[in-house]
Amino acid sequence: MENHSERKVDVFTTKGMVPTCKLDGQILLFDNFSGVNPLLPLDGTEPVKLWQMTIFFVEEGKCAFSINNENIILKQGQMLVTHEECVLSFRDATEDIKYFMFVLYPKTVYDTFADIHLNYNKSQFCYSYNVGDVKKQDMEYFHEMYEATKTDMMRPAYKYQINYARCFLNVILTYIINQFHQNADMQADPSSRQYDMFCRFMEELNKHADKERSVQFYASLLGITSKYLSYVCLQYSRRNASTWIDEYVVAKARALQNVHHYSIKRISQELNFISPSSFTRFFKRVTGNPPTKW
Amino acid sequence: MISQGDALTADKVKDDNVFFTSYKGKYILMDNLDEKYSLSVKSKEEVFNTQYVYVTVVTRGTLHMRISGVDVDVKENDYIVVMPCMKVEVFDSRCRFLCFLTQSHIVNDIYERIGASNQAGIRCFCFHHYTLPKSHVDMIISEYNRMKYEHARENYKRKEVCIRALLTAYECHMFERLGDYTEHNHYENTRQREFFQRFLDFLSLYCKKERSVQFYADRLKITPKYLSNLTNMYTGFSASIVIDQYVAYSIKRMLYSNEHNIKKVSDMYHFPSQSFFGRYFKRIVGVSPNAYIKEHNKKATIEE
Numbered sequence: 330m331e332n333h334s335e336r337k338v339d340v341f342t343t344k345g346m347v348p349t350c351k352l353d354g355q356i357l358l359f360d361n362f363s364g365v366n367p368l369l370p371l372d373g374t375e376p377v378k379l380w381q382m383t384i385f386f387v388e389e390g391k392c393a394f395s396i397n398n399e400n401i402i403l404k405q406g407q408m409l410v411t412h413e414e415c416v417l418s419f420r421d422a423t424e425d426i427k428y429f430m431f432v433l434y435p436k437t438v439y440d441t442f443a444d445i446h447l448n449y450n451k452s453q454f455c456y457s458y459n460v461g462d463v464k465k466q467d468m469e470y471f472h473e474m475y476e477a478t479k480t481d482m483m484r485p486a487y488k489y490q491i492n493y494a495r496c497f498l499n500v501i502l503t504y505i506i507n508q509f510h511q512n513a514d515m516q517a518d519p520s521s522r523q524y525d526m527f528c529r530f531m532e533e534l535n536k537h538a539d540k541e542r543s544v545q546f547y548a549s550l551l552g553i554t555s556k557y558l559s560y561v562c563l564q565y566s567r568r569n570a571s572t573w574i575d576e577y578v579v580a581k582a583r584a585l586q587n588v589h590h591y592s593i594k595r596i597s598q599e600l601n602f603i604s605p606s607s608f609t610r611f612f613k614r615v616t617g618n619p620p621t622k623w
Numbered sequence: 624m625i626s627q628g629d630a631l632t633a634d635k636v637k638d639d640n641v642f643f644t645s646y647k648g649k650y651i652l653m654d655n656l657d658e659k660y661s662l663s664v665k666s667k668e669e670v671f672n673t674q675y676v677y678v679t680v681v682t683r684g685t686l687h688m689r690i691s692g693v694d695v696d697v698k699e700n701d702y703i704v705v706m707p708c709m710k711v712e713v714f715d716s717r718c719r720f721l722c723f724l725t726q727s728h729i730v731n732d733i734y735e736r737i738g739a740s741n742q743a744g745i746r747c748f749c750f751h752h753y754t755l756p757k758s759h760v761d762m763i764i765s766e767y768n769r770m771k772y773e774h775a776r777e778n779y780k781r782k783e784v785c786i787r788a789l790l791t792a793y794e795c796h797m798f799e800r801l802g803d804y805t806e807h808n809h810y811e812n813t814r815q816r817e818f819f820q821r822f823l824d825f826l827s828l829y830c831k832k833e834r835s836v837q838f839y840a841d842r843l844k845i846t847p848k849y850l851s852n853l854t855n856m857y858t859g860f861s862a863s864i865v866i867d868q869y870v871a872y873s874i875k876r877m878l879y880s881n882e883h884n885i886k887k888v889s890d891m892y893h894f895p896s897q898s899f900f901g902r903y904f905k906r907i908v909g910v911s912p913n914a915y916i917k918e919h920n921k922k923a924t925i926e927e
Contacts, residue, residue, distance in 0.1 A: 444736070446781075477769075489737050492791065493792055506781075
């Protein structure tokens, strides 16, 4: 079987894009306040898979995205949050659009989560996105913080620059978590053994999801019984181990379809299914729809 | 006995002529920047501050204060930070000011977070007085207004995290520029001051082991009585109270950080027993260590 390796392409620095402001490898800022649209080179391009988190605020106007093959229209006073592994393309925007945007590289995301006492769990967020309304005064508040970050990033580099930018990200991230992930139970005690177990399970899942789909396999990797593994998962995520595995495999399949445009046959091979039909059955069982209906 | 003036609570500080807001007594903001408030600041009785880092910026006029026996005139564009364990008294004056108080271990935590703890730690029993360039005063005002807005936002989960984040932003800027400011020195470099400084150095070194005045006096090769005279001169308290306050302050910091349980802390500070430790702590702070942890621990920040 061919081993596909995904190349990490940083769309935000290639394709002739110039961020309004940047801290290399940490944070990029984009806005069109000055009348220049820095996202213009993205117009009409192929969907790209992001490995950064983006937070996009629309202050005025309207624009359209395609994310994970779904069409999203963002109106005035809305925000869009995409997490790692989202497949995104920029479709259209009205003339009067006014937006600002944070692009966070993984390290910044991890650090910011740690700042607000949360454990960033990649598998919990990857391939997900959120759209939501932002109240007018909150939008103004975020705008003001964006301006402050921008002004600070324009200044000559100093020791605490990244910390400064992260302070405001803390506030924005707290807002996002409260808005979209209220039920995500992430207030785990990092010193607890059970939580450690859960994190390790997630790591292993990330590594082996394209080969193994049995709870037993992961439990034996961790040296615990499958019953205990499911209990630990329930404790920290309100989902049991097999649900986690199923959803993770489906997310992987979706990503393969969206980025590489693989056929169902190819996907079933990549993910180590016996036959395309067993993959179809699996997919239908988990999502309720056959994979052709993407 | 020291009046527990820690509670710089609304009823103690507030008058109608100042904007006042407090988040659980951990973060307090005060100002009269708004035009609707008059310039005059009424005198306030002396408070003994054991746990707050007390930052005041004057944007117009002059603020007259007395800090542990030293009269200070805080002029326009001046910035004054009063560390824990100092007495603060405000006299009648005419000025526009902003002032924010934060519990000292939270400030310590912020220093550690941004990796500045080796550049600056909080030293008790002192205050710093700087004159800032106008541009930076404006910057502090905008940071302050952001904090004020955050305080006024409706309550939500992890609000404290956000308030702390905004405070961190302020500290980042402060640290970056602290070197450029001109500091006003209010203490003459006398032999007594030198002794006092050395006493504080010894205190931070040995506070875990020794809590007797005799020990520190011996170290400094002076009599206990002279040491008490010195501390009286610079803080207004006798040496034994200064030692107790410092120990309580450092224990509080330990309890806040959540790395050790009460038993361990009591062992670290060489208390003969845990119950003795509990009584000692309660005598100085007013609450038992356990109650203190429940209210002020790092964990309490995130659990709401």
